[in-house]
Amino acid sequence: MKKLLAAAITAAGVLLASPALSQTPPNVLVVGQIAEPKSMDPHAVTAVNDFRILVNVYDGLTRYKDGTLEVEPSLAESWTISDDGKTYTFKLRQGVVFHDGTPFNAEAVKFNFDRMLNEDHPFHDTGPFPLAFFFSAVDEVIAVDETTVEFRLKEPFAPFLSNLAYPTGLIVSPTAVEESGKDFGRNPVGTGAFRFAEWDANAKLVVTRNEDYWDGPPPLEAVIYRPITDANTRIAEMLSGGLDVMVEVPPDNLAQLRDDAAFTVHEQAGPHVWFLILNTKEGPFAKKAIRQAANYAIDKKALTENILQGTAAIAAGPTPPAFAWAYNEELQPYPHDPDKAKQLLAEAGYDGEELTFYVTEGGSGMLDPIAMGTAIQADLQAVGMKVKIETYEWNTFLGKVNPGLEGKADMAEMAWMTNDPDTLPFLALRSQAMPDKGGFNSGYYANEKVDELLNKARAVTDQGERAKLYKRMQEIVHEDAPWVFVANWKQNAVTGANVENFKLQPSFFLMLQDVAKP
Amino acid sequence: MAAYIAKRLLAAIPVLFGLSIIVFLIMAMIPGDPATAILGSYATPENVAKLNADLGLDKSLPQQYLIWLGNILQGDFGRSYALNRPVLDEVLERFSATLILAGTALVLCSILGLLAGVVSAVRQYGLADKAITVLVLVGISTPSFWLGLLLILVFAVKIRLFPASGMYAIYGGGDLPDLLHHLFLPALTLAVVATGVIARLTRTAMLEVLRQDYIRTARAKGLTERRVIYRHAFKAALVSVIPVIGIQAGFVLGGAVYIETVFQWPGIGSMLVNAISTRDLLLVQGGVVVVAAAYVLFNLAADVVQTLLDPRLR
Numbered sequence: 118m119k120k121l122l123a124a125a126i127t128a129a130g131v132l133l134a135s136p137a138l139s140q141t142p143p144n145v146l147v148v149g150q151i152a153e154p155k156s157m158d159p160h161a162v163t164a165v166n167d168f169r170i171l172v173n174v175y176d177g178l179t180r181y182k183d184g185t186l187e188v189e190p191s192l193a194e195s196w197t198i199s200d201d202g203k204t205y206t207f208k209l210r211q212g213v214v215f216h217d218g219t220p221f222n223a224e225a226v227k228f229n230f231d232r233m234l235n236e237d238h239p240f241h242d243t244g245p246f247p248l249a250f251f252f253s254a255v256d257e258v259i260a261v262d263e264t265t266v267e268f269r270l271k272e273p274f275a276p277f278l279s280n281l282a283y284p285t286g287l288i289v290s291p292t293a294v295e296e297s298g299k300d301f302g303r304n305p306v307g308t309g310a311f312r313f314a315e316w317d318a319n320a321k322l323v324v325t326r327n328e329d330y331w332d333g334p335p336p337l338e339a340v341i342y343r344p345i346t347d348a349n350t351r352i353a354e355m356l357s358g359g360l361d362v363m364v365e366v367p368p369d370n371l372a373q374l375r376d377d378a379a380f381t382v383h384e385q386a387g388p389h390v391w392f393l394i395l396n397t398k399e400g401p402f403a404k405k406a407i408r409q410a411a412n413y414a415i416d417k418k419a420l421t422e423n424i425l426q427g428t429a430a431i432a433a434g435p436t437p438p439a440f441a442w443a444y445n446e447e448l449q450p451y452p453h454d455p456d457k458a459k460q461l462l463a464e465a466g467y468d469g470e471e472l473t474f475y476v477t478e479g480g481s482g483m484l485d486p487i488a489m490g491t492a493i494q495a496d497l498q499a500v501g502m503k504v505k506i507e508t509y510e511w512n513t514f515l516g517k518v519n520p521g522l523e524g525k526a527d528m529a530e531m532a533w534m535t536n537d538p539d540t541l542p543f544l545a546l547r548s549q550a551m552p553d554k555g556g557f558n559s560g561y562y563a564n565e566k567v568d569e570l571l572n573k574a575r576a577v578t579d580q581g582e583r584a585k586l587y588k589r590m591q592e593i594v595h596e597d598a599p600w601v602f603v604a605n606w607k608q609n610a611v612t613g614a615n616v617e618n619f620k621l622q623p624s625f626f627l628m629l630q631d632v633a634k635p
Numbered sequence: 636m637a638a639y640i641a642k643r644l645l646a647a648i649p650v651l652f653g654l655s656i657i658v659f660l661i662m663a664m665i666p667g668d669p670a671t672a673i674l675g676s677y678a679t680p681e682n683v684a685k686l687n688a689d690l691g692l693d694k695s696l697p698q699q700y701l702i703w704l705g706n707i708l709q710g711d712f713g714r715s716y717a718l719n720r721p722v723l724d725e726v727l728e729r730f731s732a733t734l735i736l737a738g739t740a741l742v743l744c745s746i747l748g749l750l751a752g753v754v755s756a757v758r759q760y761g762l763a764d765k766a767i768t769v770l771v772l773v774g775i776s777t778p779s780f781w782l783g784l785l786l787i788l789v790f791a792v793k794i795r796l797f798p799a800s801g802m803y804a805i806y807g808g809g810d811l812p813d814l815l816h817h818l819f820l821p822a823l824t825l826a827v828v829a830t831g832v833i834a835r836l837t838r839t840a841m842l843e844v845l846r847q848d849y850i851r852t853a854r855a856k857g858l859t860e861r862r863v864i865y866r867h868a869f870k871a872a873l874v875s876v877i878p879v880i881g882i883q884a885g886f887v888l889g890g891a892v893y894i895e896t897v898f899q900w901p902g903i904g905s906m907l908v909n910a911i912s913t914r915d916l917l918l919v920q921g922g923v924v925v926v927a928a929a930y931v932l933f934n935l936a937a938d939v940v941q942t943l944l945d946p947r948l949r
Contacts, residue, residue: 145806158719163677
């Protein structure tokens with residue numbers, strides 16, 4: 118019996134402990150993703166996790182210039198905008214074919230936008246298309262000839278070119294949609310540098326080199342995306358050699374990986390802002406001085422350095438610096454000045470009324486919301502403001518905050534990640550964007566001048582002109598302090614030592630077209 | 636016996652039916668909806684209403700439930716909103732992964748637990764008994780997700796003997812040795828607590844049996860000690876241990892939720908956690924119904940085995 122058992126254990130040991138395949142093969146990049154992709158249909162998804170794959174399989178008419186959030190030509194070689202800002206005419210790149218061999222042309226572009234926007238389109242039922250409203254300004258798409266396509270807008274909409282560079286604007290193969298129908302998301306066909314090869318649900322998604330890529334075939338033969346939801350497990354896979362790239366490294370592990378010569382840590386500030394919405398309609402924060410006092414009272418340096426461990430920078434205003442062309446460089450963050458805060462509170466006649474503060478447990482872009490909330494509570498307490506925290510799970514939290522804070526809370530945590538400087542202020546700072554009008558102005562901030570600037574910035578198409586308007590808007594909002602401006606998140610990634618030309622983009626997309634791994 | 640099994644299976648139908656109503660109501664009651672979860676920051680009332688209409692969630696609750704029930708009876712579990720694929724494909728794929736993991740863990744904990752329990756009882760208060768008791772206590776008290784991380788750190792990161800996560804190698808592999816190689820750490824982690832419980836109960840049951848008159852009779856007949864313990868005592872003790880193993884099967888399936896997350900095992904536990912956080916109603920419903928049906932079957936199987944072993948129950 119004992120001998121038999123010993124033999125069995127030895128046999129099992131030999132069988133099981135075959136040396137782990139820890140090194141990944143050359144020219145194949147293994148990327149650790151944070152979740153299983155939802156769909157490879159770029160019009161049907163909303164998560165950055167999916168975008169990271171899509172931008173390598175598809176191209177849009179425009180794309181973001183390397184290292185910026187400014188657009189440059191991609192599948193469209195050039196374009197003209199009519200003087201009234203309502204007609205965009207694109208000249209398409211010639212000779213581009215989809216991975217299935219069908220030609221990319223004006224009809225294909227028209228198919229893409231009609232499918233998303235037109236409820237009567239025969240393939241509209243392959244949706245839903247949750248972000249189709251990115252193009253809600255589009256009235257009609259006209260295929261003028263094989264290589265010319267015209268977009269007629271209902272009203273001038275300056276973020277249009279930038280939205281075309283967003284994954285919702287990526288171009289899919291009409292033939293493939295017709296063939297796969299609702300399953301297109303599992304059988305994706307685009308024009309990008311990599312073609313879809315295999316999707317083994319919950320294990321891996323594989324894309325391979327497109328030898329015929331119009332912008333030159335990529336150095337990598339294949340990319341394997343692995344979903345690993347648990348951050349600790351992702352770190353363990355990285356350390357054990359099972360991954361070449363991992364994204365979203367927890368702050369705690371970043372220092373350890375930085376000190377290890379086998380890994381390179383990449384960081385890139387993105388179009389993200391973490392802030393507190395203040396209820397400007399009622400309670401203490403109806404007074405501007407008290408809102409400013411909160412901005413002075415909170416120690417943003419301690420928050421970004423101690424809690425977020427340097428994975429975020431201090432935010433100065435409502436617009437993240439990643440939108441370099443539209444960012445107001447002259448804006449300075451509110452300094453940490455408790456005395457000034459106390460003085461402002463005394464002058465404004467703050468009577469020690471208790472404030473209700475909505476905190477979330479986690480959620481898209483929320484960084485470390487519970488620890489942040491607790492530290493903010495302590496900072497406000499230090500200048501004499503009593504704060505009561507109410508914590509909610511993310512979806513519940515959104516259900517409480519999005520309809521507006523009136524009658525419920527004085528302040529709430531929030532974070533946004535966008536692709537155009539227009540999006541967040543337009544949806545969350547205009548008086549026409551109150552929650553009852555379908556906007557996100559949950560703190561009821563209203564300033565006519567800000568409304569005017571933001572509405573105007575949408576209508577002008579000249580980037581320099583738009584930039585001036587956004588910069589002025591930032592000054593006013595900074596002074597009015599409808600939010601406490603806290604942090605701009607820096608996206609991070611870790612690569613193995615043999616990964617070359619890897620670079621993070623401010624768009625937070627993971628562009629692998631130039632990456633090599635000999 | 637066949638009539639008994641048929642009766643038990645029929646009794647399971649109202650259980651599953653009631654369960655599906657409860658799950659449906661809970662999912663309807665918790666705040667947030669799939670559209671809000673999908674849209675995230677962009678969840679304006681307008682966008683949410685449009686997406687809900689596209690997803691067919693604008694109908695009344697009873698209507699939604701009846702449509703779901705009608706479809707289920709035709710074998711159509713619907714399509715997951717979040718994953719955009721048929722619920723049944725996802726659930727069956729995930730559940731078979733869980734069964735492989737939980738099944739292996741169950742076999743491991745049964746063998747190890749019974750063995751440890753018998754040794755412990757036979758050598759009561761001896762060195763082996765004391766060592767086993769200490770080990771079992773440590774095992775029962777160790778949080779399994781922590782143990783999992785510890786094992787990954789030692790055997791995947793430091794010694795690199797086993798992979799840190801996943802079910803198959805991402806290139807090559809895909810065969811049985813590859814599966815076993817990936818299965819070892821998670822199955823071991825999952826088995827630890829149940830091994831402890833089974834060992835303790837086997838020890839108690841064996842001690843109980845060993846005090847019986849017929850054991851003394853067996854020894855008096857001059858049977859070898861091995862024969863007395865394994866043929867007479869162990870078989871009798873097994874009768875009271877089998878239902879416990881049946882219950883442990885439930886715990887192992889439940890515990891798989893954590894272990895699947897730690898080891899990125901593509902099982903149904905991690906699927907349900909994700910589905911709940913994205914308010915993916917159809918996926919939650921489908922998953923819960925399948926898991927519940929499995930529970931019913933496991934319990935039935937345990938009862939049947941017990942009946943076969945224990946003549947008094949026949």
